[in-house]
Amino acid sequence: MRQYAPLRIPRSIGVQRRIAIRTRPHPIWSRALYNGPPLPNTDPNPVSQDEDGEGGGPKKSKTDWKGTAFKMFESAMTTLASISVLGLIGYSYTRYYKHLVLEKMENAFKPGDPVLELAELSKSMKPPTNLQRGEKTDAEVDHWVIRDEQPDIDDIVSGKEGGHYHLLIGEKGTGKSSMLIDAMHKIDGEGCAMFEAHADLEIFRVRLGKALDFEYHEDNIGSLFSIRGPRDASALLDIERAFNKLEKVALKRRKLVGRPLILIVNSVHLLRDDDDGRDLLELIQQRAEQWAASNLCTVILNSDDYWVYERLKNLATRMRVTPVGDLPKHIAINALKNYRRKYFQQEATERDLEEVYDMVGGRLTFLNRVAKAEDMRQSCETINEVERTWFLNKCWILGEEMDDDVMDQQKYASAAMVMAKALVDRENNMDKTYDDKRGHILPSVPLHEARQIMTRADFIQSYDHINIFAIDSNAMVRADSVPMQNAFRTVCAQPGFAAHLEATLERISAIESLGRTRELTIKDLWNGGSYAVVQKDRKGLVVGEVCFEARPREDKDGEGEDGGKD
Structure with a gap:
């Protein structure tokens, strides 16, 4: 029990009472008030006193736990x-x-577009002509032909026509991209975004992000404190996220403007026809169908190959197909005549223009090249020679002397040659191959018949991809262009071509037959040995038997190896 020392208060204070205080080790105030003898008990570890004044065990004061x-x-x-x-x-x-992400994406659809800026740079290049000093250069040098499809493309790109998504299909160099750029130029790219497709999904993802000004959250400061997870590693998932943001921007735009956004995917045929390419194309089509139904965004797909149309047709309900082919004869000749007059100060005769059209047809890229050349005839011959060389380099056959190691490549080449010969034979049997208004009428066969002629169903798509044969939106197979049809005629007209093709086909058949042949070697037939091949029924009973035995070789005089007669 703790000890307390009595403390006597002087009488001058007026009150005398005994106060029990707890002694502490050497407190300053206790020394000042106490002058008596030393206290009997100065424990350095004092104990607390209960409320009734009696001692007890160790206990903290109220002030300690409150603090x-x-x-x-x-x-x-x-x-x-x-x-x-x-x-x-x-x-x-x-x-x-x-x-900020949505605001940046909205800015991507404001007037002005990087595609238009690049097009302006190409247009600003001077044409190869002798312009007079002070003469103004035409801004439409590369787009000097107005196609009949241009007004429809203008309505689609300007947003006047909604409720559908569109597929532009045609051969390379027919002017599909040029029409789209011209339509964007007329509205200064307002509400439009255009980018080039690519076979690699990662590159496709980057190009889509550049067109939409979307960083895929890679510039988010939160990425400094997080680890990239597995769900962030898929390019297809990032493309889906970009489309989600685009949908929010399109919803806001429809409330303010009332017109849909325009998303143009150029060169869709560059996608690979594999699982990744088909998944991406299916994703784009699903979004295009949904946006077309709600009039949020109009998707325009531009393709040179037919397989894209085949793939989209399976799920298409709101898709419109716009075929883009060669120019008709009168439009091509008038455009060529005006160009030569304006930039070369030359009046081309009708005979020269007819000859140019006969050699290269109405393909816009060929006409553009010929129109800028000093010698138009020489340019036409060069184009035809280039197409013929391309065809021979890809599909020439090696004849009867070919090695068996090249059989797979020769199957591919011989099928193309068989198809080219079939088109040339069909052209020879046609009643009319040229029209005064339409121009060239190239021979064509249905797609299923072309596969039957080649006896292969998988080669025609690759021929279309390398621009040897073309498949239009009506599934008709023909030469890719007039110069390519000229190459077919030249190759098939070579002396001995038919025999050379037949020898190649026979050699391929012989190699395949040799590969299917199996040689069976039977041993241990000498010294009286034999083999028996038996045939059994369902019950296991022998119903037939063939025996193999070795017979001694006979000499010319009829004697056997042992010198005796048979």
């Missing part, structure tokens, strides 16, 4: 305040970043 509770409360509130401020900052940044 501890206050400190705990203070620490908790400080932590809560820090977490709240951090959470508020993170939430505010997230809301700001999402708003």
Whole structure:
């Protein structure tokens, strides 16, 4: 029990009472008030006293646990305040970043487009002509022909025609991309975004992000504190995220403007016809169908190959196909005549223009090349020679002397030659191969018949991809262009071509037959040995038997190897 020392208060204070106080080791105030003898008990570890004044076990005072509770409360509130401020900052940044992403994507559809800027740079190049000093250069040098499909393309790109998505299909060099760029130029690219497709999905993802001004959240500061997960590694998933953001922008635009956005995917045929390419094409088509139904965004796909149309046709309900072919004869000749007059100060005769059209047809890329050349005839001959060389380099046959190691390539080449010969034979049997208004009428066969002629169904798509044969939207197979048809005629007219092709086919058949032949070697037939091949029925009973035995070789005089007669 703790000891308390009595403390006597002087009478001058007026009150005399005995107060029990707890002694502490050497307190300053106790020394000042107490002048008596040393206290009998000065325990350095004092014990507390109960409320009734009696001693007890060790016990903390009320002031001690209140201070501890206050400190705990203070620490908790400080932590809560820090977490709240951090959470508020993170939430505010997230809301700001999402708003910034949508604002950047909206800016991508404002007037002006990188595609138009690149087109302007190409147009600003001087044409190869002798212009007079001070004469103004035409801004439409590369687009000097107005096609009949141009007004329809203008209505689609300007947003006047909605409710559908569109597929432009035609051979390389017919002017599909030029029409789209011209239509964008007329509205200064407002509400339009255009980019080139690619076979690699990662590159496709980057090009789509560049066209939409979307960074796929790679510029988010939160990525500094997180680890890239598996769901972020798929390019197809990032493309889906970009389409989600585009849909939000399109919803806002429809409320403000009332017209849909325009998304143009050029060169869709560059996608590979594999699982990844088909998945991407299916994703684009699903979005195109949905956006066309709600009039949010019009998707325009531009392709040179027929397989894209085949793939899209399976799920298409709102798709419109616009075939783009060669120019008709009168449009091509008038455009060529005007170009030569304006930039060469030359009046081309009708005979020269007819000859040019007969050699290269109405393909816009060929006419553009011929129109800028000093010698038009020489340019036409060069084009035909290039096409013939391309055809021979890809599909020439090697004849009867070919090695068996090249059989797969020769199957591919011989099928193309068989198809080319069939088109030439059909052209010879046609009643009319040229029209005064339409121009060239190239021979064509249905797709299923072409596969039957080649006896292969998988080669025609690759021929279309390398621009040897073309398949139009009506599934008709023909030569890719007039110069390519000229190459077919030249090759098939070579002396001995038919026999050379037949010898190649026979050699391929012989190699295949040799590969299917199996040689069976039977041993142990000498010295009286034999083999028996038996045939059994369902019950296991022998119903037939063939025996193999070795017979001694006979000499010319009829004697066997042992010198005796048979």
